[in-house]
Amino acid sequence: MSxxxxxxxxxxxxxxxxxxxxxYRRDAEEIVVLNGINVQVPNGEFLAxxxxxxxGKTTLLNLIAGIDRPTSGEVIVAGxxxxxxxxxxxxxxxxxxxxxxxxFYNLIPVLTALENVELxxxxxxxxxxxxxxxxxxxxxxxxxxxxxxxxxxxxxxxxEQRVAIARAIVADPGVLVADEPTGDxxxxxxxxxxxxxxxxNRDFGKTIIMVTHDPRAAEKAxxxxxxxxxxxxx
Amino acid sequence: xxxxxxxLKHLRRNWVRTGSTILGMxxxxxxxxxxxxxxxxxxxxxxxxxxTRLVTRHAVSLVYNLPLSYEGQITxxxxxxxxxxxxxxxxxLPAKKESQDxxxxxxxxxxxxxxxxxxxxxDEPYFAMHPEFSVPADEMKAxxxxxxxxxxxxxxxxxxxxxxxxxxxxxxxxxxxxxxEGPFEFVVRGIYDADKVREPAADDRVMYFHYKYxxxxxxxxxxxxxxxxxxxxxxxxxxxxxxxDGIFENSEAETKSExxxxxxxxFLAMIGNLALLLNSIGLAVIFxxxxxxxxTMSMAVRERRTxxxxxxxxxxxxxxVMGLILAEALTIGALGGGIGLGLxxxxxxxxxxxxxxxxxxxxxxxxxxxxxxxxxGLGIALFLGLAAGLMPALAxxxxxxxxxxxxx
Numbered sequence: 110m111s112x113x114x115x116x117x118x119x120x121x122x123x124x125x126x127x128x129x130x131x132x133y134r135r136d137a138e139e140i141v142v143l144n145g146i147n148v149q150v151p152n153g154e155f156l157a158x159x160x161x162x163x164x165g166k167t168t169l170l171n172l173i174a175g176i177d178r179p180t181s182g183e184v185i186v187a188g189x190x191x192x193x194x195x196x197x198x199x200x201x202x203x204x205x206x207x208x209x210x211x212x213f214y215n216l217i218p219v220l221t222a223l224e225n226v227e228l229x230x231x232x233x234x235x236x237x238x239x240x241x242x243x244x245x246x247x248x249x250x251x252x253x254x255x256x257x258x259x260x261x262x263x264x265x266x267x268x269e270q271r272v273a274i275a276r277a278i279v280a281d282p283g284v285l286v287a288d289e290p291t292g293d294x295x296x297x298x299x300x301x302x303x304x305x306x307x308x309x310n311r312d313f314g315k316t317i318i319m320v321t322h323d324p325r326a327a328e329k330a331x332x333x334x335x336x337x338x339x340x341x342x343x
Numbered sequence: 344x345x346x347x348x349x350x351l352k353h354l355r356r357n358w359v360r361t362g363s364t365i366l367g368m369x370x371x372x373x374x375x376x377x378x379x380x381x382x383x384x385x386x387x388x389x390x391x392x393x394x395t396r397l398v399t400r401h402a403v404s405l406v407y408n409l410p411l412s413y414e415g416q417i418t419x420x421x422x423x424x425x426x427x428x429x430x431x432x433x434x435x436l437p438a439k440k441e442s443q444d445x446x447x448x449x450x451x452x453x454x455x456x457x458x459x460x461x462x463x464x465x466d467e468p469y470f471a472m473h474p475e476f477s478v479p480a481d482e483m484k485a486x487x488x489x490x491x492x493x494x495x496x497x498x499x500x501x502x503x504x505x506x507x508x509x510x511x512x513x514x515x516x517x518x519x520x521x522x523x524e525g526p527f528e529f530v531v532r533g534i535y536d537a538d539k540v541r542e543p544a545a546d547d548r549v550m551y552f553h554y555k556y557x558x559x560x561x562x563x564x565x566x567x568x569x570x571x572x573x574x575x576x577x578x579x580x581x582x583x584x585x586x587x588d589g590i591f592e593n594s595e596a597e598t599k600s601e602x603x604x605x606x607x608x609x610f611l612a613m614i615g616n617l618a619l620l621l622n623s624i625g626l627a628v629i630f631x632x633x634x635x636x637x638x639t640m641s642m643a644v645r646e647r648r649t650x651x652x653x654x655x656x657x658x659x660x661x662x663x664v665m666g667l668i669l670a671e672a673l674t675i676g677a678l679g680g681g682i683g684l685g686l687x688x689x690x691x692x693x694x695x696x697x698x699x700x701x702x703x704x705x706x707x708x709x710x711x712x713x714x715x716x717x718x719x720g721l722g723i724a725l726f727l728g729l730a731a732g733l734m735p736a737l738a739x740x741x742x743x744x745x746x747x748x749x750x751x
Contacts, residue, residue: 168745176656176744197660204658211748215653219352229657231345276657 123283123316124150124173129182131168131339142168144339146182152283155310155317157330164336166320167288173318174286175203187283204232208277208315210287214269216261216276222248223257226275233280247275250313251305267298274305278315285309287319291326303329350671357643361675364639368679368724369686371632376687376712376720378621384710385618394577396472397584398606400569402597405431408566409596416590417570422583424575427468428554430568432461432520434513434527436503459499461513461550463557463568466494470551472573475542482507482533490556492532496547500534507531519565520557527552527560544603572600629723636731640672644735651739652747661740668736669729676728680721687720688712 131143143165150156158166171177172184175191184191187206194202203209216225227244235243248254251271261269270290277285287306291299307329309315319330327333335342354361399417401407408430418426436457466487470476478486478494485507486492495505505511514526529552537545558565574583584600591598644651654664691712 171745174656197662200655200658200660200663202658203656209656211653215649217650217653219356220349224349224352228349228654231349232658232663237345280658 122149123152123154123187124148124318125183125185126169126173127183127185129169129172129179129184131165131172131177132180142339143172143179146339146341148334148341150316150318152316153310153314154332155307155330156319157327157333158318158320158336159322159324159327159333160336163338165339166336169336170286170288170318170320173284174207174209175199176209201232204229204280206282206284208280208282208285210270210273210277210285210290212289212292214261214266214273214293216269216272218261221258221260222253222264222272222275225261225272226279228276229280244275244279247279248272250278250309251275265298266294267301270294270298270302271305274302274309278309278313283316285315285317287317289321289323290319291321291323299323299326346667346670350667350674353643353647353671354674360639360643364636364675365679365682367632367635368676368727369682371628371727372680372683372720372724373686373690374628374683375625375723376684376716377690378625379716379719380687380691380710380713382618382621383713383716394580394602394604395574396603397572397574397580397587397600398569398603399572399584399587399598399600400606402588402599405569407596408568409570409598410566413591413596413598414567414570417572417587420583420586420590422575422579422586423572425468425472425573427465427472427571427573428463428567428569429465429469429571430463430554430557430565432463432513432552432557433515433517434461434520435516436511436513457503459502459548459550460546461493461552463554464551465554466551468573469571472571473542475538475545476535477538478533478535486532489530489532490553490559491528491530493529493550493552494533494535495531495550497534497536498547499550500531502548505531505534507534520561522560527556544607629727633727633730636672636675636727637734639675640668640732640735643671644668644739648742648747651742652744655742655744656748665736665740668739669732672728672732672736673725674728675731676724676726677721679728680724683724684717684720688717 126146126148129143129146130141133140133142146165146169148169158169160166168177172179172191173186175184175186175194178192182192189202189206191199191202216222217228220228223241223244226247227240230240230243233240245254245257248257251274253268253271253275256264256268256272261272264272270293274290285306290306291302294302303326306317306319310317317330319326321327399409399413401409411428414426414428417423470478470483482494486494500506503511509531510528511531512526512528515521529550535547535551537547539545554567572583572587574580580602584602587600588598651664654667655661659667691710695710
């Protein structure tokens with residue numbers, strides 16, 4: 110199935126999760142992580158996914174980000190049924206459509222902030238100069254242009270997360286997924302990160318889906334959804 | 344190419360580990376190239392050598408001399424044009440006459456660090472059957488008229504700074520060739536040039552002197568080290584060799600006659616099964632480095648599981664991630680191979696100037712860096728890098744993002 114064939118008309122929600130079930134198998138045992146999930150996220154939405162540990166939040170986020178596949182059901186993001194793409198098609202699709210923000214930032218320690226941000230652009234046909242310019246612009250958006258030459262070890266946790274956000278937005282994806290982006294930060298840094306995400310949503314029109322345990326973080330979202338034992342609660 | 348800075352930055356991440364792996368690879372390729380160069384020089388030495396000449400020696404070993412009476416009998420064999428005695432003297436400098444004084448620093452013993460090939464030959468037939476050596480007529484005349492005279496190659500003259508008229512002493516380490524009155528005195532009467540186009544094996548670092556001098560100085564007791572036999576027809580080599588050996592069959596000193604090339608091969612085989620030994624060492628080193636490099640790459644990749652997951656999350660395909668790891672391993676191979684190759688070239692050049700070792704090495708007509716050996720060395724380095732990186736690269740290829748992120 111090609112990426113083009115999997116592409117659906119770009120009307121309706123930017124994220125459309127239809128009757129998704131995700132089952133992990135450990136030996137003969139089946140663990141149902143998500144069971145009959147239906148979620149529609151409109152374009153420009155800021156959604157917070159909440160729930161206790163093991164409720165399936167991160168799994169749902171991974172399905173939406175296209176880094177995992179549902180056992181059954183459909184996950185349509187930006188008009189593409191991601192479950193029907195091959196591995197390499199899915200990788201290419203991710204690079205264009207989704208920006209991922211991790212809890213522990215996951216910056217490459219041997220690369221500077223600028224090089225980390227530039228990393229997704231290596232997959233494009235942009236020239237080195239264009240890549241550098243775009244990466245620097247992304248760093249400016251997160252307020253870290255002056256730290257472009259710093260390595261992750263030379264940055265604070267909040268700054269690292271901002272670099273990670275710059276890396277997530279540098280390819281200009283429509284959807285940002287964040288897995289507990291403030292989970293490893295102090296309150297002040299967390300506040301700054303949330304403000305930045307609000308700004309990205311409000312000023313740049315990014316659709317944000319954020320997994321969080323933190324009610325204060327969830328309050329920043331337009332919508333909150335709760336998962337429990339793999340089922341969405343109203 | 345846009346990924347190259349990324350690859351190089353990763354190699355610098357743990358520079359001690361990367362450096363030691365590259366160094367290990369360099370040592371491996373250095374050993375391989377050096378050993379292969381020695382083997383190639385030996386192989387070339389076997390292939391070279393005139394087809395118009397045979398060498399007849401004692402069937403048991405080169406250590407034993409042949410009776411002088413054989414010369415006449417060999418000359419009678421059909422197809423033989425000329426015969427000349429050639430005895431390996433084994434003399435060394437600077438066994439000066441005055442050094443027989445036991446209080447002298449060297450105790451009168453030969454200095455093997457200045458060893459070079461010196462042969463006692465029957466000059467007329469020997470030089471007649473070796474047209475690749477050219478000696479000016481007046482020098483040859485002077486040589487023939489002086490029993491202590493010798494003819495040396497241009498390379499040897501350059502090495503020791505000798506010129507016509509110079510005198511030096513040699514002491515042989517072979518007991519029958521040593522005499523009570525002390526070392527042999529020689530006078531340089533001629534300097535020959537070796538025509539390597541005519542005869543690739545022609546060596547200009549050899550000294551020739553009169554067999555008669557050796558024979559008479561040692562109480563007329565020594566035989567002939569070997570006989571060099573010139574053929575009337577090179578195609579008849581095998582027939583003539585069989586005929587010569589047939590004459591002396593069942594005698595006290597049976598002979599073994601063979602072409603010069605075969606003689607060289609036999610001579611080199613005296614060192615033992617050197618080729619097998621060197622090849623075994625080379626293979627053992629290569630295998631060890633393969634394990635070391637594979638281990639290094641595995642560790643490097645295992646430490647970066649999260650980064651691999653992040654790369655895939657960002658949109659790198661599994662093939663691209665695999666390619667990055669293989670490129671990293673190849674870079675280690677290329678750097679190690681390049682350094683090892685360079686080291687080998689430098690060491691080989693230096694070795695030719697080292698006393699004693701240099702003399703032995705220079706005896707090979709084709710010793711030195713060769714593109715085929717260098718190519719093999721670099722090829723092995725790249726192969727080792729590729730092989731070492733293959734398993735971790737495949738593991739990264741197959742890895743699933745969610746599993747790798749979960750193991751953080």
